[in-house]
Amino acid sequence: MRKIRASVLRKVEESRLTNKELTVFLHICQYQTDAGTVSGIYYKDICNALKISNQSFYSSLYRLRDCGLINLWKADKIDWDIQIIGNDCTDIESVKKEGYLSVADGLFASEKFRKLKANEKVMAMRLLVYCRSGQRTYKEAKASFLDKMKKMLGCGLRAVKKYLTALKELFYIGIKDKMYLITIRRGVADRVWRAPTDTELELGHKVHAACNRNKINESDAAKRDTAELAKQYRQDIAEMQKAGVLPEDIFGYLIGKARDGLAGKLNPKYIHKVLRNEIANFQRAKKMAVASGTQAFQNFTGRTNNNYMEKVLAQWSMM
Numbered sequence: 001m002r003k004i005r006a007s008v009l010r011k012v013e014e015s016r017l018t019n020k021e022l023t024v025f026l027h028i029c030q031y032q033t034d035a036g037t038v039s040g041i042y043y044k045d046i047c048n049a050l051k052i053s054n055q056s057f058y059s060s061l062y063r064l065r066d067c068g069l070i071n072l073w074k075a076d077k078i079d080w081d082i083q084i085i086g087n088d089c090t091d092i093e094s095v096k097k098e099g100y101l102s103v104a105d106g107l108f109a110s111e112k113f114r115k116l117k118a119n120e121k122v123m124a125m126r127l128l129v130y131c132r133s134g135q136r137t138y139k140e141a142k143a144s145f146l147d148k149m150k151k152m153l154g155c156g157l158r159a160v161k162k163y164l165t166a167l168k169e170l171f172y173i174g175i176k177d178k179m180y181l182i183t184i185r186r187g188v189a190d191r192v193w194r195a196p197t198d199t200e201l202e203l204g205h206k207v208h209a210a211c212n213r214n215k216i217n218e219s220d221a222a223k224r225d226t227a228e229l230a231k232q233y234r235q236d237i238a239e240m241q242k243a244g245v246l247p248e249d250i251f252g253y254l255i256g257k258a259r260d261g262l263a264g265k266l267n268p269k270y271i272h273k274v275l276r277n278e279i280a281n282f283q284r285a286k287k288m289a290v291a292s293g294t295q296a297f298q299n300f301t302g303r304t305n306n307n308y309m310e311k312v313l314a315q316w317s318m319m
Helices: 006-014 019-029 045-052 053-067 091-100 117-132 142-153 157-171 196-215 222-231 234-243 249-260 268-292 308-317
Strands: 001-007 037-041 070-076 079-084 100-102 138-141 169-177 179-184
Touching: 001 006, 001 079, 001 091, 006 100, 006 117, 019 053, 019 091, 019 196, 037 045, 037 070, 037 196, 045 053, 053 070, 053 091, 079 196, 091 100, 100 117, 100 268, 117 138, 117 157, 117 169, 117 179, 138 142, 142 179, 157 169, 169 268, 196 222, 196 249, 222 234, 222 249, 222 268, 234 268
Parallel strands: none
Antiparallel strands: 001 100, 037 079, 070 079, 138 179, 169 179
């Protein structure tokens, strides 16, 4: 979910990030789950995407951690797993009530936004929240608005006015009756960049991370088709994960299991075959559990600690 909660955005504003640090943070946010986690962040991917050095990547990552914006840990020897602190968006109604910044907005696709300085980007993000929160045109008394921006950015009046001038290519900014009138310009977005949905970006990144960890090469088409399997079989996958027989990292599991048969190259058809086999075995074990009348899995959700399902699956694996 490409959203940054209002409380997290305020922390970003208070952290006085450099341009590179802010750019890395916004890039990471593109691939987060609803829970605010991102798995498999690989330094070469970030450096190539953002055109930054290895040193800039690592220094930015550690600074984001030190500012309390992210937690990070080595889940694999080649990459990082990250938690964006305080950005759990699983309760969407709570997120809407609090307010949020959508990093899926076309503004972030604009080359004009990418060329802005750090404080100009921070101001643009805040103005975007204002313009997307209610009426299309944001209105505020001139004196109040300028004081708010000075406090937020930790700078003087001259700097604030300079930033506003830089943002006029992205926003219509005018003054009428001592009120600032601010509207986001139409046509600032790169529509191609906006095309992927939150789910497509998240799933595609998970496939890529799993391929990296298993030293599997993937084409864009193979990655897309493999990611689509999670949507096609989402009900089966959810049931198996709830029962505890399939891990949360579904692609890490499937690609890891299929690695020997892939010969170093991602094959969506082969991953599909492995997934269908997993589902078939699960359904057989489920039928056996129900037919036996064992209370442990009478409804296949009320698990006890006797590992009944594991025993059933083990029996099937030996047949």
